[in-house]
Amino acid sequence: MLKQTEGSHAVAEAVALSRPEVICAYPISPQTHIVEGLGELVKDGTLAPCEFINVESEFAAMSVAIGSSAAGARTYTATASQGLLFMAEAVYNASGLGLPIVMTVANRAIGAPINIWNDHSDSMSQRDCGWIQLFAESNQEAVDLHIQAFKLAEELSMPVMVCMDGFILTHAYERVDIPSQADVDAFLPPYEPRQVLDTSDPVSIGAMVGPEAFMEVRYLAHAKQLMALDVIPRIAEEFSARFGRNSGGLIRTYQTDDAETIVIALGSVLGTLKDTIDEMRADGIKIGVLGIQSFRPFPIAAVRAVLQGAKKFVVLEKSFSVGLGGVVSTDVRLAMTGIGLKGYTVVAGLGGRAITKASLHRTLREAIADTLPQLTFMDLDWRIVNRQLEREAHMRRSGPIAENLLRDVGAVASKVH
């Protein structure tokens, strides 16, 4: 049913339609509305049977999810930012044990400095944790990806993270088509675990593995992610056949066929990019967009196939590996091995900085003219950066950086008169 609704609420409905049997979560912005919505659906009996468990922390949330998934229950949780970091140890255990938990990450920056706004630092910090990581471009895709995620997770017996931009998507009201329960039931069969804690047929899950087999167990996780490269597009096709729209898959292209420059990005910024690219095309610039829906497994071959005909690429990313540069860019460059393509990394939108069409126009035109530095921080305020660097050069006790910069921009909330 078509409705105008908040992204978080739409995701709560999609998760409920997937009939999870255990939901546990600890509130953290900007994810909170999702589990609040689910809590209401459990309480009023719409979602049943389902146990909603309030836990004392994110570490407990993932630990409970591991227990319930091992007991054979379809299990869901959601988090963001510091919450994801706090559960990190259990996140690795969930994938290491091969438990098909589905988790929403409402992407948000990581402190310090504390910041509640959107970027991709949180899920990128868990890039190597062994979970499948899917990114939603719109709230419709977020809804669709959650339904696909349960199917994908359970088919491969591995956990799936659905990443959606915090606030930009979670708090946006837009048109979303919520599928019917009958269609979701037909698409997503009941969970049939590969391993289960069952008193009538006892097993242990979580053995200690020494050097004799550890590498093999880890390799099998990789092998499953490689299988996911086939399973993800297949599930997206099945979804499209039943629900009549394309959502998910490994990658999605826009105006790339004759493009000389291809911009690569993840998540909701793809929409702004498409609008920008339309305007640049109207000016005769051959430019296109490559959206990466599946960041893990990283679709090396698919990315390579799209970029092969282009002359240069720009990776626009909301994440940043301090001391190196781009995170997504590193993977894209791996996909480009052996192809002589000029590439640029543009780090943008960190901590909620708005990514505007005007800035994209300027930056992409500089890339096309080859005047863009290889690593660019879009809309960086050099004035306050340089002031702080000067301060540090001139005095030993230069003070806390964040407070200094806030004072320089004139927006410090407290203790400045």
Next chain:
Amino acid sequence: MLSIAAFVQGRHAQAFPSFGSERTGAPVVAFCRIDDKEIRLREPILAPDVLIVQDPTLLHQVDVFQGLQPDGFVLINTKRTFDDLGLADISSRYRHERLTTVPATEIAMKHIGRPLPNAVLLGGFAALSGLITLDAVAHAIRDKFSGKVAEGNVAAASEAFDYVKRQMEELAHA
């Protein structure tokens, strides 16, 4: 609720808040785009066609008119006039028949008993912009609230609609 009203009329709409410290009394901004095709753009609205000011005490603290289109519409929640508010300068820069005020807080007190001007202002917005109908506003209010709260807000929005309509007619003849 504005985006829901637009949706009710078959249009595409995208509404999102400015994200900040959600403490009572902190200045906040929310945005809404309405279009006939899918809205892909995710940047904040930098050049609005319509500006609604819920709290007139912000007028001299924040440049709320920044980026407003030259032929833009303005609706301010106040009992006072633009000149009384010290906005004579603004009046001269924009089309005067599109600069309106409505005592939304007072109207809310009368119908809802609480100083919550939001839904009331939507009634005024419908009259001012013509982008949504009063029926669609009522539909959106009933989508969000029920019972006495919904009906109080619908009545308040309707009073604001009439108030702004009348004011626009007066401004057109002024």
